[in-house]
Amino acid sequence: MKRHLCFIAALGICFMLLNANARAQQVKAEFGALAIGGNVSGSTIVVGLSQQKVDELVRDARRPLEELTVQQRENIALLKEKLDLNERQVRAALSILGENDIPPERLAAKLLEIAERLKALQEAALAQPGDTPKIASFKADAKKALDAGDLAKADALLADVQTEERRALERLVFNSAETSARRGDIALTRLRYMEAAQHFNDAASTFPPNGSYEQMRRRYLAREASALYLQGRDFGDKDALRSSIVHLKTLLQMTPRGTARDEWVSVQDHLGRALLTLGQREPETTRLEEAVSAYREALKEQSREREPLEWARAQTNLGRALDSLGRRESGTANLEEAVVAYREGLKEQTCERAPLEWATTQNSLGVALATLGWRDTGTAKLEQAIIALREALKERTRERVPLDWATTQSNLATVLLQVGWHDSGTANLEEAVISFREALKELTRERAPLDWAESLGRQGVALMLLAERRKDSAMAKTALSQINTAFETMRGGGDAASAAYYEQQLPMARAIVARLGKARSAR
Secondary structure (H helix, E strand, O other): OHHHHHHHHHOOOOOOOOOOOOOOOOOOOOOOOOOOOOOOOOOOOOOOOOHHHHHHHHHOOOOOHHHOOHHHHHHHHHHHHHHOOOHHHHHHHHHHHHHOOOOHHHHHHHHHHHHHHHHHHHHOOOOOOOOOHHHHHHHHHHHHHHHOOOHHHHHHHHHHHHHHHHOOOHHHHHHHHHHHHHHHHHHHHOOOHHHHHHHHHHHHHOOOOOOOOHHHHHHHHHHHHHHHHHHHHHHOOHHHHHHHHHHHHHHHHHOOOOOOHHHHHHHHHHHHHHHHHHHHOOOOOHHHHHHHHHHHHHHHOOOOOOOHHHHHHHHHHHHHHHHHHHHOOOOOHHHHHHHHHHHHHHOOOOOOOOHHHHHHHHHHHHHHHHHHHHOOOOOHHHHHHHHHHHHHHHHOOOOOOHHHHHHHHHHHHHHHHHHHHHOOOOHHHHHHHHHHHHHOOOOOOOOOHHHHHHHHHHHHHHHHHHHHHHOOHHHHHHHHHHHHHHHHHHHHHOOHHHHHHHHHHHHHHHHHHHHHHHHHHHO
């Protein structure tokens, strides 16, 4: 084993990092990190169709219904039932997806987001007390346009409403602000987050600062900051994230901590979220440090006795920020504190009370423990990580949350691979290979090419170690092929760090193949 110490020391475990702010979304793994799947409060809903079928409907969204195949019409009928929308609204939602550059693996999640916003728009009472007959007529037509799935017409009609309301007396100011917010809701539904931010800003600007509607003005400003955050999170727009942070810091100063405690805590929490997301995408640690401070401040105003679940979520959020910061540092203090925060959150975030949140936090706990174990000479932390990840899989099932399930499977496999280095047997390596194989059932090349390559490459590394211990020449060749595929995919996909890692493993894999081939020939 001594001749492999250099290999083991150089073997940077690539973990998969799944950003927790989104709604049931998947984020590409960063080199040297484990994945935190899902978000603190989210879950995944299945739309009833495969990704391929959803993708096909999106491509043909603008074709007349009679030109669609029987199967496509049946799939639209299924979406009507699953999403609780009418046919025109389903077609409109599919068209919106086609108008935006949405990755294939996120089509289903975005379709659900659009459907929920459409239903919320349908349920919202557009008509308001004090409307003139002309305004009421416009709003009725806008409601019909929403029911027909014609969002552009609805937006245009609401623009006409807005013009009429701005000519009205002071008593219509409130209605005008709400109309701007409705246009913001429509923009959110269409995934046009910058437009939404402007509409919410318009709503806030309707009211003078420090007036009788100050709390409502702050509410619209908070929605503006949230829309900017979504633009930054979903479309990689760092400037939008920076703008969201500036807006939230300003809003924090405007919100009285004493008399509007819950509102202040919410702003502080959203600030931490934006800082954490931006900090994970920047090489410096300044934003991550600010995120930790923001979450600590929020926790000062939250009580475990008064609001146990909110307190638990805040603990988990703090753990995520400490975890991200700890990965950037050579020490272990922040990682150890992250573990404490996760365990504190789990005291109230129980499996019985909030099963998917509990599982997400268990996964995050396993991630932090594994990172600590990677830096330790023993296996105690790694064994604790395995326990936490196995716990997460009790609720993160393939049927309920397939991508989160696959993420945790891959995390578990990676930790088993680490433990396998420390022993001379093959049991942990064998289980790691099986867990990677399970994860790859959902982390497919079509759905998530880079995550697929990461899991395939790590499985190749496990097979390489296993092949040498078993003296299995055929297995060594398979390992070499998988590592090479991961290298080519990462190099082509622009992930330079991961490409460099797998490039470093190729000479070792080739040497093992050659050595085992010679031994076989000699026999």
